Amino acid sequence: MGYLVHWFGLLHTWVFETLVQPAMFAIGVMHYVEEAYLGTELALVGGIQVLVMIAVFRPLEALTAIEPRIDRHAIRTDVLYTLLAKLGVLPTLFFFLLLPLEGLIDGALHGMGVVRPTLETLFPLLDADPVLAFFAYLVILDLFGYWIHRMQHRFDWWWALHALHHSQRQMTFWTDNRNHVLDDLIVALATALFVRAIGVPPGQFIALAAFAVLIENLSHADTRLWFGRVGERLLVSPRFHRWHHAVGDGHEGHCRGINFGALFPFWDMLFGTADFRDGAPATGIRDQARGVDYGRGWWAQQFLGFRRFFAALAPRSLLARGRQLS
């Protein structure tokens, strides 16, 4: 492991010094050098993740596929989402939007004399055991993610955006990143604030995110893989998450969906939304069968997402008037 970290460090420095730094110098933004160094690290971690996904998940899908690949265009769009998220958009958003915002909040808190407690100061046991601390953060972040996801289904305006993630009817491991940019931004912002509030150390956070993301990518894979009767209840599997994407079950009912957990199924068990059924349901959203269009390419999907979003926010009287006019 230490060997890998060493090589990664060399690669990181090399890429930064030969590619990023000269480019920054050329366009005169050297004062962001620290952010860019960390941004380069995130993009490199993202690149390595993509390589691992292709090397491991693609053969898995080829060997244990649920359905034939009839819509390759839809898969290519998801590949684009993944590359954008891992190599560009997310690291950039993170560093140029979230960090300054956090700086403002930190400054304000500092001004008020508030010292934020971290998990380690609350539970000294965690300070002594980094592995335990890693799992504690993972579990807490996953609980936070569970409730964010419940709200993405609960509020009409948020579902208007999140529906894009559910509209894929040809699911593969690339589908994980198929999200509306505004949805990504809101979730990233909420997560960053939460991460700061509980005081996750930055180094820890990159490791946490890298682990979480691989499990989340796997859970979208087109594979019959499941983890056995006990394993299914310990870690989210492709079978478990496919039911979250099922036409009908995935977005209807009392909680407007089932199996919301991203890493651990026990939040769904605890809050009554778990469904450990066998089988491989068709994925998508009910109204797609009635011809509702969620778009084919990236631009169309983003545009239609914004349109649903503003329609969900518009006062009902306006909508009613719109209907009268048309």
Ligand SMILES: [Zn+2]
């Ligand atoms: Zn969902």
Ligand SMILES: [Zn+2]
């Ligand atoms: Zn999903």
